[in-house]
Amino acid sequence: MLGYGTLKGLHNRGQKVKGRVVLMHKNVLDINALTSAQSGTGLITGGGQVAKRVTSSIIDTYTAGIGCSVALRLISATTADESGKGKVGKRTFLEGFVTSAPILGTGQNTYDVHFKWDSEMGIPGAFYIENFMLGEFFLISLTLEDIPNQGDINFVCNSWIYNAQKYTTARVFFANKTYLPSQTPPPLVYYRQEELKVLRGDGTGERHEWERIYDYDVYNDVGNPDCKASFARPVIGGSKTLPYPRRGRTGRKPSKKDPKSEKRSDNVYLPRDESFGHLKSSDFLVYILKSVSQNVIPILTSAVTLQFNKPEFDSFEDVRTFYEGGIKLPTNTLSKFSPIPFFKELLRTDGEAPLKFPLPKVVQVNKSGWMTDEEFTREMIAGVNPHIIKRLQEFPPKSKLDRQLFGDNTSTVTKEQLEPNMGGVTVEQAIKTNRLYILDHHDAFYPYLRKINAADTKAYASRTFLFLQDDGTLKPLAIELSSPHPQADSFGPVSDIYLPASEGVEASIWLLAKAYVVVNDSCHHQLISHWLNTHAVVEPFIIATNRHLSVVHPIHKLLLPHYRDTMNINALARNALVNANGVIETTFLLGSYSLELSAVVYKDWVFPDQGLPNDLLKRGMAVEDPTSPHGLRLLIEDYPYAADGLEIWDAIKTWVDEYVNFYYKSDADIVQDSELQAFWKELVEVGHGDLKNPTWWYKMQNRMELIEACTTLIWIASALHAAVNFGQYPYGGLILNRPTKSRRLMPKKGSPEYDELAKNYQKVFLRTITPKNDTLLDLTIIEILSRHASDEQYLGQRIEGDLWTSDSQPIVAFKRFASKLAEIELKLTERNNDKALRNRYGPVNMPYTLLYPSSKEGLTCRGIPNSISI
Incomplete structure (x- = not known):
């Protein structure tokens, strides 16, 4: 299961082992270059930086042509040198590397490589790689072909490789074997430990783009006191008053006006492999979010103000013009948006109403159903904040x-x-x-x-x-x-x-009362259910995993798909969404106290309670019942989020149970796993170090605890995030249905405001909730956040295909998991077709689809990605 066989067949010294290397060249005009340049002089400018990248690419092309651009050395997993480390083979180079300058859209390329390797070297289990070009490339994989008694040996890499001089230790990659620490072949132990040391770093200095160091810091980078005194924010995390999960450390210098705060910059360090891939459509989402927050919104709000000459909606029909009539924009404004892919979908080219938002799903069938009491309550169990x-x-x-x-x-x-x-x-x-x-x-x-x-x-x-x-x-x-x-x-x-009330001014008062409730719910949803309880709480798990669980550790392999892109989107959020004067502070009720409120709520966060069954029991929404399919009986039987969620939860847990029990044969194996214990200890004491109460965490002493912990983490990163994220625009795209602000107090009987309410309740309602410009910003952002990327990886999928491990039983178990999810999706579809289950579609006739596992690209209101990728 875990070892290598005996090497036979390579008897002659100097015999060659053939390999195939798959990589992607650094794209000269990739989106990372655009987003970096964009912060300098405009929407998509920055020619100087692009020119530098073009120059380096030309040099790289020349260098590649002389055949010494990328070198590899195999490392033995079975034969050690005098120091006990696996023997290292001779350096060999890629053959026929780059033969022409890369162009925009360059994809994967395959190259042959031949290694000198013989029987005295044993079985390869790792390799070194060195890049002698100026620019970086993305290494996807290495496959060694036809190793006697082994077949092909696969190395799944998926990592950026920079110039060798950027590294103090050569980059090393391991075959897709899986080992507990105690089962690691002795010749590979040194390489396994050294790689983890590199990933941990030394905790000092400012981090650089090419580094891969994972470390912790508090949220001291959301304020910007150097820009304006009103943009100063308290440090979140590291205290009993304002506790918080840790974020990734960047090491940026302190701000001038507040030494406790980190100096902000447009480019935030991430461990390099946490960045979006350069062909990933999510990169365009990053670019769009930056463009929207820094450039587009000021232009749009100015255009809207000029067009309407007023910042307020006057009627519900006025709100609908955002979807039905659209917003006319000046020609010079349109030209600024034309390079942005997202806005091409919104802009029409016939000169009539060029900017038009998609009609939110909540009003696609019934325009006024959102106003009903039944829909108001239904969305508490089948909406975007259903828990x-x-x-x-x-x-x-x-x-x-x-x-x-x-x-x-x-x-x-x-x-x-x-x-x-x-x-x-x-x-x-x-x-x-x-x-x-x-x-x-x-x-x-x-x-x-x-x-x-x-x-x-x-x-x-x-x-x-x-x-x-x-x-x-x-x-x-x-x-x-x-x-x-x-x-x-x-x-x-x-x-x-x-x-x-359903008649007269009392009905209008009741409608306003519901609006105040939904404003609170919208803020709670965005700051706590969405940001805190998925995005923020998962980041310490990612950091601790990379610092203490080797890439060949089974739990690292299990959790890796559920970390994809999360640190990247979180860094972006700290720069443009949850930062001082960012989108959340600007358009939501709490303003500058937004993140502070989430820190106060975090005081009561308990990890085991984040699992769906425990959450339902804690809220009194279910009781234990061994005779029920999930061991629970829902007290609201038609509770779409809970009913669908339990199906997904059980599927995840069954998969994790099979996986964990394949690698851990006893509870003693859990206790003796040095990497797992170091991971869990640091996660609790540092990553979530403000909540050290031992009763709030699994003790990680047996298989049951590991299974529950991994299931809970996967649930948070996949299904829970999907449930609270991808319905944002379908439900909240209609600001009438989910306003984010309230700006007036309830009119008192006998007051002029009360009389105004009796005459024109729509106008009073609209003057109370989110105004027009904030609505424009809300709609623009939540539509982006509610979309699936074209290369999204959904629950039951892995980007590596079947190559993520060489062990066949976990691969078969994972395929069963994928098949189970497909069965669940059919079951959920049947539920939505059952008209007796009124909470599944409600007065707006909007089926609950947020926990359907699969989805296509775009704004679909369904699909469970593996990770918090947007």
């Missing part, structure tokens, strides 16, 4: 806020307010029969209300009470909106209760 709702188990609900600071925050809602809409069921009966639920956005938001309301935004802490009806749908009973006491926080909140 916050909880079963109400005590009445009235209490708060966990400190009473000395914030007074008594127990809910003020009464039974008399709820029971008239409960069909004769009392509150006590509803709690006993699992029919009372709550969407609680009180404790997270309440401490920030004074700060929020001191700005242009106006908000409430909210609690929404829900009743499970006989047909399986949820009915809203009441909304509680709370504000700080006028005198002091310690007096507790001032709360108002709003009840459903």
Whole structure:
């Protein structure tokens, strides 16, 4: 399973072993060059940098022609030298490398290589590679052909190779064998350990583009005090007050005005292999996001203001012009967008309404269904933030806020307010029969209300009470909106209760009350469900894995697909989305307190609770039931996110269980795995070091814990992220349905605002929620984030095909996993065709497809990528 056989057949000294090397040349005009240049002088300028790359490519072409551009040396896995290290063969060069200058769009190329190798050298298990060109290239693989009694030996590389002088240690790659540390062939032990030392680095200095060092840092790079005092932000992470997962360390110098903050720059260091591939369409998404945030949005908002001469929507029809009528832009504006692939889809060429957004799925069938109470509640279990709702188990609900600071925050809602809409069921009966639920956005938001309301935004802490009806749908009973006491926080909140209404001004008040709830939910979704609980929490796992689990370690091989592109998209987010004055701060309610709020919520993050079954149990949405297919019984049977998610969870867990038990034959193997134990210790104590409570983590002492941990991590990176990300535009593309801001307080009876509401509720509603320019920015960004790239790797797929391991049983098990996912997709389709399951499509007639495993490219509202890749 894990070893090499005896080498027979290479008897003659100097006999040649033939190999095939697959690589991609560095593209002269690749997207990384464009994005780097773009930050300098404009949208797609930067000719000087491009010229340098062209020059280096010409030199590389010449160098390649003389046959000494790329050298390889094989390393033995079975024969050691006097020091115990695997013997290293003689240097050999690629044959017939580059024969013409590379051009835009250059793809993979294959080259022959012949190694001098004989029986005294044993079986090759690794190789060194050296690049003597000025520019880098992307090494995909090496295959050694027809090794006696071995067949082909495959080395899966997928790594950038820079000029040899950039490295203090030669680049080494291993065959696709898989070993626990104790089972590593002795001649390879040194190379395995040295490679991990290189990846860990020494924790000092500023990192450079060509480096591959993984290290930790706090979030001290989202503020920009050197640019403007108002852009200063507190350090997030490293304290009990504002704990946070760690990000990748860049080593940039401190800012001048705040030594605790890192000086910002457009180009953020990433370990080189964490960067998007240069032909990857996601690179274009990176380019677009940069362009949108830095260049496009100012131009668009200016054009929109000029066209409409007003920053506000006046009616719901006015909102629909973004999709149906489009926005006319000046010719000079269009020319600036023409090079950007994404905008080609939005721009028409007939001169009429050239900028038009796709119609969000939530209004494709029913334009007004979003306004209904049923859709309002359905999206709590089948929308883009479907895992916050909880079963109400005590009445009235209490708060966990400190009473000395914030007074008594127990809910003020009464039974008399709820029971008239409960069909004769009392509150006590509803709690006993699992029919009372709550969407609680009180404790997270309440401490920030004074700060929020001191700005242009106006908000409430909210609690929404829900009743499970006989047909399986949820009915809203009441909304509680709370504000700080006028005198002091310690007096507790001032709360108002709003009840459903369908006629008159009370119906408009109710619509506004729902909007305040959805604004809170939108902020919670983006900052916590999406950013914190998927993007941010996964990054320390990536860093710890690369620092302590060798590429030949089975758990590294298991988890690798679920890390693809995550550090890259996170770095981009820190530069353009969650940074000071970035998209989130600009267009969402919390403004400059956005990341700070997520840090406060992170205090209660517990890793085992992120697994779907534990999450459902903790929220009271399910109870344990050994007779049920998943060991759980959902208390809302028609709960699309949970019902579909449990299918995916079980498939992942079955695959992980088979995989782990193939490599670990006993629990003792887990304890004795030095790399695994170092990985887990550093992850808990450093990567998530602000949450060291041992009860919040698996102890990693047996196979069960490893299986649960890996299943949970894969769930977070794949299905959970898919559920909270790819519905952003389908649901939130209609700003009426998921506003991100509230700018007015609820009108009081007898006030001019109340009278205005009675006359024109649409205008008041639109003056309360997200304004036009922010909507434009929201739509542009979330459409990009809701799209799948053309080369997306979905759950059940691997970019390496069957070559990721040489062990046949894990490959067969992985194929079973892929087949199971295909079966699940058919099952979910059948569920969506069952009209008795009303929560699966709702008044808007929008089936719940976010957990369908597969997808095509683009804006599909379905598909589970392996990783957090956008």
